[in-house]
Amino acid sequence: MDYHSPYFFGYLIGALHLLGAIAAMHAVLTVRTAQGAIAWALSLLFIPYFTLIPYLVFGSRTFDAYIQARRQANREMHVAMADLNWRPWVDEALAARNSESYGALRAMPRLGRMPCLANNQVRLLIDGKATFDAIFAAIEQARDTVLVQFFIIHDDKLGRTLQALLLKKAAEGVNIYVLYDRVGSHALPASYSQKLRDGGVNIRAFATRRGWFNRFQVNFRNHRKIVVVDGVQGFLGGHNVGDEYLGEKPRLSPWRDTHVQVSGPVLACLQESFAEDWFWAARKLPPLILPDTYPEDGVLCQVLASGPADPQETCSLFFVEAIHSARERLWITSPYFIPDEAVAAALRLAVFRGVDVRILLPSRADHRIVYAASSLYAFEAVRAGVRMFRYGPGFLHQKVVLIDNEISAIGSANLDNRSFRLNFEVMLLTVDRAFADQVEAMLIHDFDQAREISAEDSQDTHRLQLLGMRIARLISPIL
Incomplete structure (x- = not known):
């Protein structure tokens, strides 16, 4: 030719x-x-x-191959759970219905695939040192199984500390399972994983390109951060494994982030979320551990695992439901602010209801295009009456929602389209006045170190900057 x-x-x-x-x-x-x-x-x-x-x-908005894998994983989990004491799921779910505050979130029982469970203990972990000290201490005490999942793992000082600890526990006979996102951890050298594999650690990459029909699909990411130790201690939140999360990256330091430590029946849900993701990567289930007994008191918790394999846009609907449920206060912190129309409308309605709506964003950019788009949405939110703030000391990466006086949510989901529709995310919803008071004190301290965005900020922005923001907003659906 x-x-x-x-x-x-x-x-x-x-x-x-x-x-x-x-x-x-x-x-x-x-x-x-x-x-x-x-x-x-x-x-x-x-x-x-x-x-x-x-x-x-x-272009794709549903991860069909993962849906099929999850169905098979759930079938195998049901068989595995037949030998476990699963009664706490039923008993504590009934107890959760007695909460008036949780009742305000009327859609949550059906929106989340996992029940709201009572008798859990939660601990707020502020910033990297507290988070990784707690995680490493729990892993050090492990006797049976450790599940580790992060979006990003770096081969740096913190990453090698985690690697050495996992190798040590594997040598002691502990079952170790490590899952990382292939796109998020694209800089992780193969030697890092191979050293763990040689030491008896089960390590896999979560890759969305498995199979011929998914070979071009790199838009879905597993953004979850989960650690479960022996089925009795769990961790989730905003931190990944890298020195910058300890504030050791000068351009973004001090890094501001939040994690939560949890124990109790809700750990069954964290294990289920990890098991579904692990099954996609390895086509087999990790061990599932449920203690025979639980404490007789504690707080209500619900794990909300969301992603592009859900039949509905779970994460976006969660934010809409959370905003609509607020009667007095709605405080949100997120590194990115790219709301869809439903979330933006819910925020405006909350302002009209007289709710104290505040959103805290970073004042430094880790992704300039995302920052530009977020800035334009922030200006529009200010004109709608939402109080928007820029955190001053360093980069703000935490993902926290505080509703009224009892409800809080901490996890991996950002207030943007990627978390709403493209990422696999996990949040821990907690219904407890004492814990909400701790979250409130933490956020008050953050707001005290922030500058409020005013309507004049938009007017003072150069026309070329506004043009750049509008161009960034055009591609915001895939940011």
């Missing part, structure tokens, strides 16, 4: 438009929002040369 012939280029252009038309039909049938379907369909029909590859990477 003459590749310089005009007929060849005609055939090539025709083939691209045919593929574009097929992809446009796929977008109309699968993209969840009408705006997204229209945007993809029109661009695929008229300029497929520029949009076919981006659609392959960014």
